[in-house]
Amino acid sequence: MKDRADAILQRAQAHYLDSLLPPRDALLERVEEYAHENGQPIADPEVAQLMRVLLRAKRPRRLIEVGTNIGYSVIVMGRELGREGTLETIEIDQRTLSVAKGFVAEAGLECRVVFHHGAALDVIPRLEGTFDFAFIDCVKTEYGQYLDGLLPKLEKGAVIVCDNLLWGGKVADGVRDGSTDALRAFNQRIATDGRLVTTILPVGDGTGIAIVQ
Numbered sequence: 001m002k003d004r005a006d007a008i009l010q011r012a013q014a015h016y017l018d019s020l021l022p023p024r025d026a027l028l029e030r031v032e033e034y035a036h037e038n039g040q041p042i043a044d045p046e047v048a049q050l051m052r053v054l055l056r057a058k059r060p061r062r063l064i065e066v067g068t069n070i071g072y073s074v075i076v077m078g079r080e081l082g083r084e085g086t087l088e089t090i091e092i093d094q095r096t097l098s099v100a101k102g103f104v105a106e107a108g109l110e111c112r113v114v115f116h117h118g119a120a121l122d123v124i125p126r127l128e129g130t131f132d133f134a135f136i137d138c139v140k141t142e143y144g145q146y147l148d149g150l151l152p153k154l155e156k157g158a159v160i161v162c163d164n165l166l167w168g169g170k171v172a173d174g175v176r177d178g179s180t181d182a183l184r185a186f187n188q189r190i191a192t193d194g195r196l197v198t199t200i201l202p203v204g205d206g207t208g209i210a211i212v213q
């Protein structure tokens, strides 16, 4: 999560770009309010809009999300999947997952949603079939392991989106701590892994987009 509006982008640019975001409907507004009031780390609205654009272009059939939280991104992404689509999502916290299920039920999505309760590193090896879109938004020190577990399950041409890659500015500022060091190593890896074509954008808290070759 961004801790300052200008941590990644200059304040004036961030405010200007915010003003161009589409308005949220009543449900997403309510989910954002709930997140704000309860300190829940949902994706930034500009990341949500980037996801809409990527999903509209890719039109995936099977999407895997690592880190459900209260279901904000499930609703955003699920609205872009048609009746044929399946969205699977993983959350370790039972209470948070219950809140997510409530909001997602209200959204009345056409696609199938499969909620997995458990630690992502336990659930990922048990996922069945392949995926053509992945959203990684969970424990920062585990991003490399999520990628290791997901890559064999991702089809050629699959899109991987990763949130928080600039981590409130700390990654580029050279801060040394577990999450920041792990994200720095992860960024280096996805930027150079021959199986991926990657860009990391200063959108939200730093958003990585990689295509599996």
Ligand SMILES: C[S@@+](CC[C@H](N)C(=O)[O-])C[C@H]1O[C@@H](n2cnc3c(N)ncnc32)[C@H](O)[C@@H]1O
Pocket: 041, 042, 043, 044, 066, 067, 068, 069, 070, 071, 072, 073, 074, 090, 091, 092, 093, 096, 118, 119, 120, 121, 137, 138, 139
């Ligand atoms: C950043 S939030 C996800 C936000 C969500 N993708 C969105 O944009 O609405 C990360 C979530 O991962 C969950 N989490 C933390 N550790 C986990 C683990 N080991 N396995 C699965 N989920 C975990 C947290 O409880 C939290 O709800």
